[in-house]
Amino acid sequence: MQSRLHRRSHSENMLARGEQGLPGAIVAEPGWPGLRGALWRGMFAWQAQASAHPLIWAALVSLLAIGVKAAINAVAHDDVGFLPYVVAVGLAAWLGSLRGGLGATMFCLAGDVFLFIPPIGQPVITDSLEVVQAGLFVVTGVLMSALSAALHAARRESERSRRRAESLQQLAVALGRVEGIRDTANAVLELSESILGASAAAVTLHSAGLNVLELAADVGFRAPLRDAYASIPVDGDLPEAEALRTNRAVLLSSQSVIRQRFARDVADAMGDVRSVACLPLGLREQPIGVLTLAFEERNRFSIEEVEFLSAIADTSAQALARAALSTERQSTERRLALVAEASDLLGASFDYQAALPRLARLLAEGLADRAVIEWPEPDGTYRADARRQGESSAGPKLVGQRDRIEPPRRATLVDAPDSAESGGADVLARLGGNSAVLAPIPIEARRDAEGVLVLSSTEAHAFGAADVAFAADLGRRIGVTIQTGSLLREATQFTATVDASLDAVLLIDPESLRIRYANEGALAQLGYTRAELIDMPALAIKPKFDEASYRELLAPLLAGRRAARTYPTTHRRKDGVEVPVEVFMQCVTLPDGERRIIVSARDISERIEIQSRLYRLATAERARGAELRAIIESMREAVLVCNDAGDVILRNQALIELLGEPIAHFNELGPLLGDFEGELPPLGRASGPSEIRTEQPLRWLEASGYRAEPTGEGDASGSTVLLLRDVTEQRQAQLAQEAFMGILSHELRTPVTTIFGITKILRRRRGSETSEAEELLGDVEAESERLYRLVEDLLVLSRSQAGRISLELEPVLLQHVARTIVDSERRATPEVTFVERVARDLPPISGDRTYVEQIVRNLVGNAVKYGPESGGTVIVEAEAAVDEVLIRVLDEGQGIGDTEDTGELFELFYRSSSTARSKPGAGIGLYVCRILTEAMGGRIWASRRPEGGSEFGFALPVFEERQREEPVSAAIVG
Numbered sequence: 001m002q003s004r005l006h007r008r009s010h011s012e013n014m015l016a017r018g019e020q021g022l023p024g025a026i027v028a029e030p031g032w033p034g035l036r037g038a039l040w041r042g043m044f045a046w047q048a049q050a051s052a053h054p055l056i057w058a059a060l061v062s063l064l065a066i067g068v069k070a071a072i073n074a075v076a077h078d079d080v081g082f083l084p085y086v087v088a089v090g091l092a093a094w095l096g097s098l099r100g101g102l103g104a105t106m107f108c109l110a111g112d113v114f115l116f117i118p119p120i121g122q123p124v125i126t127d128s129l130e131v132v133q134a135g136l137f138v139v140t141g142v143l144m145s146a147l148s149a150a151l152h153a154a155r156r157e158s159e160r161s162r163r164r165a166e167s168l169q170q171l172a173v174a175l176g177r178v179e180g181i182r183d184t185a186n187a188v189l190e191l192s193e194s195i196l197g198a199s200a201a202a203v204t205l206h207s208a209g210l211n212v213l214e215l216a217a218d219v220g221f222r223a224p225l226r227d228a229y230a231s232i233p234v235d236g237d238l239p240e241a242e243a244l245r246t247n248r249a250v251l252l253s254s255q256s257v258i259r260q261r262f263a264r265d266v267a268d269a270m271g272d273v274r275s276v277a278c279l280p281l282g283l284r285e286q287p288i289g290v291l292t293l294a295f296e297e298r299n300r301f302s303i304e305e306v307e308f309l310s311a312i313a314d315t316s317a318q319a320l321a322r323a324a325l326s327t328e329r330q331s332t333e334r335r336l337a338l339v340a341e342a343s344d345l346l347g348a349s350f351d352y353q354a355a356l357p358r359l360a361r362l363l364a365e366g367l368a369d370r371a372v373i374e375w376p377e378p379d380g381t382y383r384a385d386a387r388r389q390g391e392s393s394a395g396p397k398l399v400g401q402r403d404r405i406e407p408p409r410r411a412t413l414v415d416a417p418d419s420a421e422s423g424g425a426d427v428l429a430r431l432g433g434n435s436a437v438l439a440p441i442p443i444e445a446r447r448d449a450e451g452v453l454v455l456s457s458t459e460a461h462a463f464g465a466a467d468v469a470f471a472a473d474l475g476r477r478i479g480v481t482i483q484t485g486s487l488l489r490e491a492t493q494f495t496a497t498v499d500a501s502l503d504a505v506l507l508i509d510p511e512s513l514r515i516r517y518a519n520e521g522a523l524a525q526l527g528y529t530r531a532e533l534i535d536m537p538a539l540a541i542k543p544k545f546d547e548a549s550y551r552e553l554l555a556p557l558l559a560g561r562r563a564a565r566t567y568p569t570t571h572r573r574k575d576g577v578e579v580p581v582e583v584f585m586q587c588v589t590l591p592d593g594e595r596r597i598i599v600s601a602r603d604i605s606e607r608i609e610i611q612s613r614l615y616r617l618a619t620a621e622r623a624r625g626a627e628l629r630a631i632i633e634s635m636r637e638a639v640l641v642c643n644d645a646g647d648v649i650l651r652n653q654a655l656i657e658l659l660g661e662p663i664a665h666f667n668e669l670g671p672l673l674g675d676f677e678g679e680l681p682p683l684g685r686a687s688g689p690s691e692i693r694t695e696q697p698l699r700w701l702e703a704s705g706y707r708a709e710p711t712g713e714g715d716a717s718g719s720t721v722l723l724l725r726d727v728t729e730q731r732q733a734q735l736a737q738e739a740f741m742g743i744l745s746h747e748l749r750t751p752v753t754t755i756f757g758i759t760k761i762l763r764r765r766r767g768s769e770t771s772e773a774e775e776l777l778g779d780v781e782a783e784s785e786r787l788y789r790l791v792e793d794l795l796v797l798s799r800s801q802a803g804r805i806s807l808e809l810e811p812v813l814l815q816h817v818a819r820t821i822v823d824s825e826r827r828a829t830p831e832v833t834f835v836e837r838v839a840r841d842l843p844p845i846s847g848d849r850t851y852v853e854q855i856v857r858n859l860v861g862n863a864v865k866y867g868p869e870s871g872g873t874v875i876v877e878a879e880a881a882v883d884e885v886l887i888r889v890l891d892e893g894q895g896i897g898d899t900e901d902t903g904e905l906f907e908l909f910y911r912s913s914s915t916a917r918s919k920p921g922a923g924i925g926l927y928v929c930r931i932l933t934e935a936m937g938g939r940i941w942a943s944r945r946p947e948g949g950s951e952f953g954f955a956l957p958v959f960e961e962r963q964r965e966e967p968v969s970a971a972i973v974g
Contacts, residue, residue, distance in 0.1 A: 054096025058103030093148035101145025347566030375451030681705025811844035
């Protein structure tokens, strides 16, 4: 049989043979340090090699012992007896177990008789003392060999038990990571093959409804074998059926036994299989399936192996049971959601002939491949038919008597045409399915007619008992909807139809909130007489409402905003007992023009009792989980919850936005934050708050850690909650304030001091040369202009921080602005060469002239400031694009570093590492340029020049004629 799984390596096969009782290698225990550990490992490796050839090593050790005895006898001039042989026997027994020890005993005895006991060279012992010594030596050798064999066996058994325990642990851990029955079954097969070396395997699960074993997953099976295992009758003769019935393993240890238990074609499909194990998968003595393992080597299945196989089967059964519960829970949740949607759909309108086709489409899309709803009307039977794939009926269609589906007496499961009853098989044939659920639609007002709900699937065994209960409940709901709609439509039969209903039906005056009519169902449900109920306040039977809340409930119905309402509540009986009911409410207008509220209340005590076990845990946990998640998702702080292993249990959207992507482990947090200063809170204990400063991008984070201890209700470990709060704005505001104060105390004071000092000099030197006075006055002018620019930048900075930059948008000619500023800079810095490449026919741009001049002046000033010490050349270019005008300032300075992000140059207080030490500055000018450019609707950039130096430029939109015609107004940006 060809296996699609990997074969075991040679070392794994050796381990497997060691587990079956063959001599195996004894592995040194890990952890021995230094030379001692190396010696022990070498000795055990030597022992592992020697155990394969025990007699050869026994002969070598014996020869060595004979040589040692001969040497000692020659030195001592006396016979030392059998002492060297005892040491040799012990060493041979340690190396070769029983065979090695016994072999060394015989070799040493023979050598001693021939070489040392007179007469020399003859296999005869004549001295009685020598005979006694030889006998004692033989007994000692046998005892030492037996003891060594026992120690070898104990060690092999311990090693085998350890490997099996590790295998079971590996299986349990791996199965705990998968979900779904098929995925779990496949994982069981893969791990069983890997652990046990099976050439083929299969998992069959018990279908209680059909009393068969169905193939859930297989590996290495050929087509005839897979067909035979597709559906195995539990009462059949196959070994799997016997294993399930008896809840005991069925072991086939030879090919002859296999051919006796399987049909010829199935046995032939097994190929080279020589042994088969059929292990029942049971949970609390209740079998749920069978695990079949086929081996290409003959296996006699010792007691230890059977126990090991049973342990694997138990672990697999638990995993499959968990997967089945998970699948059932998901199916239950899906059915509950369908019940809720169906209730809303049926309760939204009394026009059930329009609602039922929509309900059929809902069922076909959410539960079945095809959904059919048939219900009787006075003029015949109508059908709503919907398919998941294919054409569905747009509305109800009238069907003939021969085509209608006979309603069952109760909800029924029809599975597989060949196993269904005659009526069910006919339904499957007509609907083109292989399994279906039929449920009656009881319509209380029509005693002699019922409808039918059919859920059909092309897949065999697609439905179960829960689907039958769901269809039965939905059939009752559909019946209630049809009944209520018919009551309102058939006004002449209103009273008789309502009285025939087992539900409580009440008519309530919306003005006085008093009961005007009660049917027999209401009398039975509430325990009042009709006389007591008529004119009774409706709130007397509704303990959950007061007058204000009840009128609020009725308001949408009375205003026409809603056609009907369905809600669960409780009604109080006359004896004080509260009855849970499902209320259907609608406002109707009677023939005399008065409005009434029709209340239909169905006693759902039995249904609540049945569903409470399903809802109790799910509802409580879902509610708490939803509230917690809603709170966490709404938080602006990033939240990360990890277990003690670092695995992420919960994270909110703020964390994903902070990091740029979701994470699955705590260790991923640091790399996603990039280079940062500070420490992240550790796992396992509370800490913080601590501050973290990241570089890419620049921001400040406040991190806190909170410890959540285990609850003691099955939690293996606790968890750690990490909160990350972005405090960048606060820190930047703080830094801006500190920088502003620093600038006021340093940057502004320096120009003022220069001006003041030069002024003093001028006053003392009124008679000095005119050239010196002009030079000093030039310094005064330069420092004054520097002070002016700095003050202007600070004003823009303070306004941008306050969010109020006032713009007077007007047409501005950039060629005039550029020429004026270049001329000013040329006079101020004659050592710098300025080149203008500004077109004279540039269109006017839309902007504030003052701020446009400030941007150009800052860029040109930066080019001069960071240019070469000898002056260099500054180029100013301007050109028109499609709908904007571009201006570039090019310099020959040091340029932008290769590792620098050009976008960071325009951040507040950013200083390049290459120029921060050599050039003074505050890191404000370029930030101000970006703020002003963006405020006027433009863009700004920086780049490296290939020939060296930097390029800084900006672009502003062209002023359009329609702007000229519009009145110019100030724009407040912030």
